[in-house]
Every structure is written in C-alpha cells, then in structure tokens.
Amino acid sequence: MNYxxxxxxxxxxxxxxxxxxxxxxxxxxxxxxxGDVLLVVLAKEKYLVNMIIAIIITTLFSWFAIxxxxxxxxxxxxxxxxxxxxxxxxxxxxxxxxxxxxDELCYVNGLYVYPVWVSYVSTLTKQEKIIYTLNSDLDxxxxxxxxxxxxxxxxxxxxxxx
Numbered sequence: 240m241n242y243x244x245x246x247x248x249x250x251x252x253x254x255x256x257x258x259x260x261x262x263x264x265x266x267x268x269x270x271x272x273x274g275d276v277l278l279v280v281l282a283k284e285k286y287l288v289n290m291i292i293a294i295i296i297t298t299l300f301s302w303f304a305i306x307x308x309x310x311x312x313x314x315x316x317x318x319x320x321x322x323x324x325x326x327x328x329x330x331x332x333x334x335x336x337x338x339x340x341x342d343e344l345c346y347v348n349g350l351y352v353y354p355v356w357v358s359y360v361s362t363l364t365k366q367e368k369i370i371y372t373l374n375s376d377l378d379x380x381x382x383x384x385x386x387x388x389x390x391x392x393x394x395x396x397x398x399x400x401x
Contacts, residue, residue, distance in 0.1 A: 242376075249373075250319075250323065253315060275297060333360075337380070352371035
C-alpha cells in the first residue's frame with residue numbers, strides 16, 4: 240500500500256475555497272458600506288435614527304469580520320500557503336520504520352493533521368520522531384519499513400518496502 244497526497248488537486252481545492260471566501264467577504268463588505276451610505280444620505284428628518292442604525296450595522300459587521308478572519312479565513316489561508324509553497328520548498332526523503340499512528344486530530348502550523356510516530360533509520364543512531372498526515376487513512380503495521388517524502392514535517396508520499 241502506498242500513500243500519496245495529490246498536491247495539485249489539494250491546491251486547486253483550497254485555492255477555490257479561499258477565492259470563494261474572499262469574494263463572499265468582499266460582497267458583504269460592499270453591501271454594508273452601500274447600506275450605511277444610503278441610510279445616511281437618504282435620511283430626511285430622522286437623521287439621528289438612521290445614523291444609529293448605521294453604527295449598529297457597522298459594529299455587527301466588525302464583529303463578523305473579526306470572527307471571519309480569525310477562524311474561517313485563517314484555516315483556509317494556512318492550507319493555501321502550505322500547498323502554494325510546496326513546489327519551491329524542500330522535501331525530505333528518508334527511510335523510516337513505522338511505529339504507530341493516531342486518529343486524534345491535531346492543529347500544527349495552521350493545519351489540522353494526524354500524528355504518526357516513525358523511527359528514522361541511520362547508521363549511527365535510531366531516532367523516533369513525529370510526522371503528520373493530512374488524512375488518517377494509513378494502512379501500515381508497526382515495524383513496516385517505509386520510504387517517505389515529507390514537506391514541513393507533513394507526510395506527502397510513503398512507499399512500503401517489500
């Protein structure tokens with residue numbers, strides 16, 4: 240069983256998500272600005288009431304913007320930056336011994352990943368390290384020898400030795 244992440248497909252998915260999120264935010268921002276301007280400009284006698292309504296709408300939008308950029312957009316942007324930098328980044332290829340994996344989701348460097356424990360095979364030392372996978376569908380047994388390719392400690396490709 241080989242494990243591989245199609246980086247180009249994942250990049251296109253996350254790129255479309257970030258474009259949709261940016262477009263949605265821009266559309267809502269435009270509607271709020273136009274609504275506020277129309278409330279103030281078209282007010283005849285009750286100028287103060289319309290100004291208070293505009294302030295309330297702008298305040299609610301500000302809270303929405305804070306939530307949007309700290310939760311929704313930051314997660315999408317972290318995945319986008321990871322896959323955008325993949326082609327120019329350094330990818331490490333090593334031989335390891337698979338120890339175990341966890342189905343527990345972790346948040347590392349802006350990505351939601353699953354931890355995998357491996358032991359690096361070296362002539363001098365034997366080091367255990369944690370690498371991460373984007374998917375939890377690894378079907379390796381403890382003790383399997385693998386050749387892995389990682390980018391920023393995230394497993395991109397794994398191949399079992401026979």
